[in-house]
Amino acid sequence: MDHAVDISGLSFSYDGLSNVLHDVDLQVTSDETVAVVGPNGGGKTTLLKLLLGLLTPDRGSVRVLGRRPAQVRPQIGYVPQYVQFDPHFPVTAWDVVIMGRLGRTRGIGWYSRADRRATRDALDRVGLDSAGSRPFAALSGGQRQRVLIARALVTQPTLLLLDEPTANLDVGVEKEFEDLLAGIETQMAVMIVSHDIGFVASRISKVVCVNREVAVHPTQQLSPQILEAMYGQEVSLVHHHVHLDDEASAREGAADG
Amino acid sequence: MAEFIQALRVAPLLQYALLTGLLASVACGVVGTYVVARRITYVAGGIAHCVLGGMGAAVYLRDVQGVTWLSPLHGATAAALLAAGIIGIVSLRFRQREDTIISAVWATGMAVGVIFIARTPGYQQDVMSYLFGNILMVSGEDLWLIAALDLVVVVVAAAFYRPFLALCFDEEFARTRGVRVEAFYLLLLVLTALTVVLLVTVVGIVLVIALLTLPVAAAGQFARRLWVMMLLATLLSMLLTSAGLAVSYAPDLPTGAVTIVLAAAAYGLAISAKGITRRMRRQRTRKAAVV
Numbered sequence: 001m002d003h004a005v006d007i008s009g010l011s012f013s014y015d016g017l018s019n020v021l022h023d024v025d026l027q028v029t030s031d032e033t034v035a036v037v038g039p040n041g042g043g044k045t046t047l048l049k050l051l052l053g054l055l056t057p058d059r060g061s062v063r064v065l066g067r068r069p070a071q072v073r074p075q076i077g078y079v080p081q082y083v084q085f086d087p088h089f090p091v092t093a094w095d096v097v098i099m100g101r102l103g104r105t106r107g108i109g110w111y112s113r114a115d116r117r118a119t120r121d122a123l124d125r126v127g128l129d130s131a132g133s134r135p136f137a138a139l140s141g142g143q144r145q146r147v148l149i150a151r152a153l154v155t156q157p158t159l160l161l162l163d164e165p166t167a168n169l170d171v172g173v174e175k176e177f178e179d180l181l182a183g184i185e186t187q188m189a190v191m192i193v194s195h196d197i198g199f200v201a202s203r204i205s206k207v208v209c210v211n212r213e214v215a216v217h218p219t220q221q222l223s224p225q226i227l228e229a230m231y232g233q234e235v236s237l238v239h240h241h242v243h244l245d246d247e248a249s250a251r252e253g254a255a256d257g
Numbered sequence: 258m259a260e261f262i263q264a265l266r267v268a269p270l271l272q273y274a275l276l277t278g279l280l281a282s283v284a285c286g287v288v289g290t291y292v293v294a295r296r297i298t299y300v301a302g303g304i305a306h307c308v309l310g311g312m313g314a315a316v317y318l319r320d321v322q323g324v325t326w327l328s329p330l331h332g333a334t335a336a337a338l339l340a341a342g343i344i345g346i347v348s349l350r351f352r353q354r355e356d357t358i359i360s361a362v363w364a365t366g367m368a369v370g371v372i373f374i375a376r377t378p379g380y381q382q383d384v385m386s387y388l389f390g391n392i393l394m395v396s397g398e399d400l401w402l403i404a405a406l407d408l409v410v411v412v413v414a415a416a417f418y419r420p421f422l423a424l425c426f427d428e429e430f431a432r433t434r435g436v437r438v439e440a441f442y443l444l445l446l447v448l449t450a451l452t453v454v455l456l457v458t459v460v461g462i463v464l465v466i467a468l469l470t471l472p473v474a475a476a477g478q479f480a481r482r483l484w485v486m487m488l489l490a491t492l493l494s495m496l497l498t499s500a501g502l503a504v505s506y507a508p509d510l511p512t513g514a515v516t517i518v519l520a521a522a523a524y525g526l527a528i529s530a531k532g533i534t535r536r537m538r539r540q541r542t543r544k545a546a547v548v
Contacts, residue, residue, distance in 0.1 A: 078430070
């Protein structure tokens, strides 16, 4: 079976002394959607950065689509948790999305017709086809998140990495995002980092628990006991989003590591 | 104004000055926009002040050591590129605090310049023109060098517009797309250095940062896209350098200083205009909501 992600014996530390990730093994197939959960500082975002080739492992190997991450960057779509940007930066939603074509298009000069077509399609796919000319800073939090997803999709990725995609979204927008994700995840390997276990448990088949070490569980086997062992505190597992009215109570129940 | 236009017809020095201002404005609008967007104005300030070291060394070598082909502009270019290289490489490779390196380059460059000028008989008076600019000192030869620098800056800045935009907006994402972020940052510093040299001829070392940022900041009040900001900033900069020359000519005022005062006024006007349009739009929206 083709592996979109194949990690073996991976250890990584920022300071060369204490490992943020220790002896990690993980395989994700090319048609799989997995959730990466764990407490803050557990190494979730570090794991994504290693998959993107932004960090280099101290030990072990990371292969993405059968090659080193840096060699396949254009095939990896990445949605960061948030973009720290200057609110006065003169950039439209279109500019942000087409930026995703870098690495897929020619090195110098302007974007090609194919790049512009892909940008139109990506904006259309996230429901923002008429918002391309609006300044990025003028968009709502949910719309900005959609733009960032379109920027990841415009690269026509084989692997999509989403870092805390619901962290900055309002309750209603979170539901919209879930629907959007449902349309995407059948077409590529998807890894979603989240500390909102209620959100990920409702739609993912496999959960990767990261807290310095990694343990992989099928979603149906994910129990409060497993989560308590990982988070080091009492955690309730609640499936939410069935009705928006239930959202508040569901959120209270979901772990907030 | 009539006096200025009349003089412009017959005085080549005034024509060179006007042309210098217009050429420098193109680089100023394009690279200044990157500098403001990437928030490296302080880097530009460090490079600009370091230029005094190069100018001082050039006049010393020319007048004391007999290297006759050297001009202050050659020294300025070399010093600006050296400063950009030091700031970029030390902050990227040696993981040092950028503000400390900039301060060191800033002060050391000026100190070296003062020492060389002190050792060059008869050049102490020229320090003022280096620091505050004297656009009327630009020779025909200088103008060719300025045009060449301008061409290099604009071609490179336009050719790599996409990676520069990504670098300025979201550096981490640019890296994930395979953009060589460190290399492009160094290239941006080199472009900044060359632009600083161009602007030093117009307004002098001390006032460079103002001309590099004020027209861009004014343009930024109305631009929704980076390339629009570049275009508006270039046009505004052309207007300001020409107006600076025209306004200062008859009363014999320092052109660089007048240009900067005009630039500050333009920025103030732009902010006010933006504030007024925003308030009017809000009132319109409120009225529409009531209806």
